[in-house]
Amino acid sequence: MAAVTADQKTQSTSGTAKAAGTEAGPAAGTAPEAADAALLAAFDAAVAADDRIEPRDWMPDAYRATLVRQMAQHAHSEIIGMQPEANWITRAPSLRRKAILMAKVQDEAGHGLYLYSAAETLGTSREELLDKLHAGRQRYSSIFNYPTLTWADVGAIGWLVDGAAITNQVPLCRCSYGPYARAMVRICKEESFHQRQGYELLLALSRGTEAQHAMAQDAVDRWWWPSLMMFGPPDDASSHSAQSMAWKIKRHSNDELRQRFVDICVPQAEALGLTLPDPDIRWNEERGQHDFGAIDWTEFQQVLKGDGPCNEQRITQRRRAHEEGAWVRDAAAAYAAKHTTPSARTAQPAQPAQHVEETA
Amino acid sequence: MSAALALGDDALVLSHRLGEWAGHAPVLEEEVALANIALDLLGQARVLLSLVGDEDELAYLREERAFRNLQLVEQPNGDFAHTIARQLYFSVYQHLLYERLAAGDGRFAELAAKAVKEVAYHRDHAEQWVLRLGDGTAESHERMQAGLEALWRFTGEMFQPIEGLDAAATTAAAATADAADATDASATTGTAGATGADGSGPAVDWAELEGAWLSAVTATVERATLTLPTGPRTGAWAAGAGRQGLHTEPFGRMLAEMQHLHRSHPGASW
Numbered sequence: 001m002a003a004v005t006a007d008q009k010t011q012s013t014s015g016t017a018k019a020a021g022t023e024a025g026p027a028a029g030t031a032p033e034a035a036d037a038a039l040l041a042a043f044d045a046a047v048a049a050d051d052r053i054e055p056r057d058w059m060p061d062a063y064r065a066t067l068v069r070q071m072a073q074h075a076h077s078e079i080i081g082m083q084p085e086a087n088w089i090t091r092a093p094s095l096r097r098k099a100i101l102m103a104k105v106q107d108e109a110g111h112g113l114y115l116y117s118a119a120e121t122l123g124t125s126r127e128e129l130l131d132k133l134h135a136g137r138q139r140y141s142s143i144f145n146y147p148t149l150t151w152a153d154v155g156a157i158g159w160l161v162d163g164a165a166i167t168n169q170v171p172l173c174r175c176s177y178g179p180y181a182r183a184m185v186r187i188c189k190e191e192s193f194h195q196r197q198g199y200e201l202l203l204a205l206s207r208g209t210e211a212q213h214a215m216a217q218d219a220v221d222r223w224w225w226p227s228l229m230m231f232g233p234p235d236d237a238s239s240h241s242a243q244s245m246a247w248k249i250k251r252h253s254n255d256e257l258r259q260r261f262v263d264i265c266v267p268q269a270e271a272l273g274l275t276l277p278d279p280d281i282r283w284n285e286e287r288g289q290h291d292f293g294a295i296d297w298t299e300f301q302q303v304l305k306g307d308g309p310c311n312e313q314r315i316t317q318r319r320r321a322h323e324e325g326a327w328v329r330d331a332a333a334a335y336a337a338k339h340t341t342p343s344a345r346t347a348q349p350a351q352p353a354q355h356v357e358e359t360a
Numbered sequence: 361m362s363a364a365l366a367l368g369d370d371a372l373v374l375s376h377r378l379g380e381w382a383g384h385a386p387v388l389e390e391e392v393a394l395a396n397i398a399l400d401l402l403g404q405a406r407v408l409l410s411l412v413g414d415e416d417e418l419a420y421l422r423e424e425r426a427f428r429n430l431q432l433v434e435q436p437n438g439d440f441a442h443t444i445a446r447q448l449y450f451s452v453y454q455h456l457l458y459e460r461l462a463a464g465d466g467r468f469a470e471l472a473a474k475a476v477k478e479v480a481y482h483r484d485h486a487e488q489w490v491l492r493l494g495d496g497t498a499e500s501h502e503r504m505q506a507g508l509e510a511l512w513r514f515t516g517e518m519f520q521p522i523e524g525l526d527a528a529a530t531t532a533a534a535a536t537a538d539a540a541d542a543t544d545a546s547a548t549t550g551t552a553g554a555t556g557a558d559g560s561g562p563a564v565d566w567a568e569l570e571g572a573w574l575s576a577v578t579a580t581v582e583r584a585t586l587t588l589p590t591g592p593r594t595g596a597w598a599a600g601a602g603r604q605g606l607h608t609e610p611f612g613r614m615l616a617e618m619q620h621l622h623r624s625h626p627g628a629s630w
Contacts, residue, residue: 079388079391082382082383082391083383086382086383089379089380089382090376090379090380090617090618091617091618091620091621092621093420093621093622093625093628093630094416094420094622094629094630095372095402095405095406095409095415095416095419096406096630097630098379098402099399099402099403099406102379102382102395102398102399102402103395103399105382105383105391105395106382106391106392106395106396106399109388109391109392109395110392112388113388113389113392116388126388151621151630201630204629204630205630208628208629208630209625209627209628211625211628212625212628317383317384320384321383321384321385321386322386324384324386324439325385325386325387325390325440326386327497327499327500327503328386328387328390328440328493328500329386329387330496330497330499330500331492331493331496331497331499331500332387332492332496333496334496334497334500335491335492335495335496338495339495
């Protein structure tokens with residue numbers, strides 16, 4: 001397995017991989033520009049035909065960089081996203097809920113692993129991506145900069161945050177880059193399960209004692225707007241959208257997905273017996289969709305900039321876990337070096353993975 | 361005291377400690393592994409506590425003095441080597457004990473047979489890490505040795521006989537003439553395990569269990585180029601104190617955190 005991975009890395013970074021979805025590579029002796037044009041044409045044709053781009057296929061540098069940026073951010077979100085929920089593992093109010101929450105946080109670590117692996121097919125490495133996260137050079141979802149103040153927040157995260165994530169991610173199951181799309185199929189299945197559990201947690205609170213109901217309502221009040229911000233800036237202010245849609249990395253605009261999410265949530269909130277903290281939400285007969293109030297984009301920008309309630313805490317804990325774990329990783333590497341047979345050792349990748357500079 | 365309570369509390373408390381690692385592990389694979397072990401243990405705890413009463417009442421409404429877990433499992437996580445030392449000592453114990461319970465025909469046989477597969481994985485995980493840390497770098501060697509030393513004193517109490525476990529596990533074996541036939545006999549009679557509250561002679565031979573544990577732990581420690589600690593193994597009180605509800609100071613704080621939300625909403629369901 002290790003050899004295969006190393007091979008893929010070498011291939012994907014060599015720049016000589018075959019053109020996407022076609023056997024027609026550039027003819028020998030063709031000028032470089034013409035060869036590039038042929039590769040690009042084959043790539044564009046593959047994307048247009050809804051073929052999957054695979055690690056060994058040729059792809060434009062910008063496509064590669066965009067994917068690395070997006071997949072890294074996605075992976076980082078999974079592992080930073082463990083923190084707000086792990087905050088309640090030791091205080092979960094029943095053993096059943098504790099087991100569900102532990103399993104969920106474990107799944108998130110697993111999703112991080114899938115996504116880092118998928119990103120590595122593009123010629124980067126998990127270590128490199130983590131270093132960038134720790135240095136503040138790559139982002140994670142802004143939602144995880146909000147604190148979990150009560151047990152009900154665990155339910156609100158499941159229902160709203162996972163709900164928004166699923167709305168965003170289901171279209172990614174058809175993303176043009178194969179490894180990403182396949183990772184998303186697995187992730188979306190597990191996320192849907194988590195979302196149902198979060199909803200069910202809130203339902204139990206909403207139908208519980210007065211204090212529990214109030215706890216649930218307070219959590220929904222605090223998480224509603226940040227969840228809507230998860231879809232990103234409005235379409236007219238989204239810098240990456242057009243290109244990502246052309247490449248079929250993205251399939252729907254931010255505002256389209258946000259609208260879809262609101263339309264899903266309104267009846268669910270009613271069924272929960274909870275209200276959404278937006279007096280402007282109402283059904284619009286003409287549009288066949290819900291109207292809703294204006295998002296506070298100033299707050300969004302502030303959180304993105306690093307000035308949200310928990311930005312500092314999240315990244316500090318993440319860095320600390322990594323730094324305090326360094327001696328453990330060193331030990332594992334030293335042990336492996338001592339106990340690996342010489343033939344197995346030569347199968348390790350000889351060169352470090354190529355550095356991919358993202359445009360974040 | 362029921363044996364189910366003792367074994368259930370072991371699993372519950374260690375699961376809680378491992379849950380504290382979430383988001384703090386040295387590498388993502390360990391986030392998955394530690395949570396996985398914690399979940400297995402929590403699953404075992406829920407089955408065992410349910411044999412005694414309501415799992416949540418038992419977990420959330422008992423005070424420190426009523427818990428029957430080993431002092432070993434309540435010890436704070438410390439660094440990764442400390443956690444791994446605790447895991448080695450306990451997993452080897454639990455694996456050997458559950459193997460014996462699974463082979464018998466007491467009321468824990470079925471439960472142990474299921475759990476022993478999980479525990480075999482926990483044991484392997486701990487042993488593999490002891491090897492890597494012991495035979496890794498100078499720093500990891502030193503930390504692993506320190507972890508083994510620090511927790512060594514809590515290992516004696518594991519082999520204090522657990523009251524109730526013996527009787528329940530032993531009746532059918534005593535009723536059958538030949539030990540080799542015991543498994544077949546239980547399969548046909550079925551009810552034998554449930555009857556004997558006062559069976560004679562221990563089904564778990566605790567001295568034999570201790571010997572097996574010592575030799576397994578010694579083998580791993582030596583393979584890891586580490587030294588088996590030599591200090592006393594009596595625990596913070598006399599050996600076996602945890603089983604009598606005598607715990608170490610960090611345990612009360614752990615329970616305060618674990619129980620506070622449940623206790624803040626009496627009678628609520630979640």
